[in-house]
Amino acid sequence: MQTGEFQPAKSVIRVSPFEGHTSYAPYTCVQCAEAWCMTACPVGAIDINAAGAKDVADDRCVGCKLCTIACPYGTMFYDPGRRKAFKCNLCGGDPACAQACPTAAITYEEVATEDWLGDFAAERTARMLVGVA
Numbered sequence: 001m002q003t004g005e006f007q008p009a010k011s012v013i014r015v016s017p018f019e020g021h022t023s024y025a026p027y028t029c030v031q032c033a034e035a036w037c038m039t040a041c042p043v044g045a046i047d048i049n050a051a052g053a054k055d056v057a058d059d060r061c062v063g064c065k066l067c068t069i070a071c072p073y074g075t076m077f078y079d080p081g082r083r084k085a086f087k088c089n090l091c092g093g094d095p096a097c098a099q100a101c102p103t104a105a106i107t108y109e110e111v112a113t114e115d116w117l118g119d120f121a122a123e124r125t126a127r128m129l130v131g132v133a
Ligand code: SF4
Pocket: 040, 041, 042, 043, 044, 045, 046, 056, 060, 061, 062, 063, 064, 065, 066, 067, 068, 084, 085
């Protein structure tokens, strides 16, 4: 998503410092399959665009901020000036962050989705069921 102005506070990609600024990690919406933001939106203002990204439709967003609470990754933002939610929309399939990064630390690639929590969830569910059996 590009706003046309240089204003880091409105950036939809943020950088986390680690260990006393010895390393950094950029993060933005992971376009998660669960799409908690879409589920939470009471007016259906979040669509999936042609690039496959969840995208806020400004003409439908009523600025309730429920999506900002629902996103577990902290990557749904709210613009008080416009009273609209906003997020990474993959810039239509050609992300500007990847274009701008001088060290190619950000690349845009189609990759298979990893089920990071599947094993943990199955193991935890099994443990909890033992408790109620
Ligand atoms: S802020 Fe907008 S996009 Fe987010 S939940 Fe509310 S209406 Fe939907």
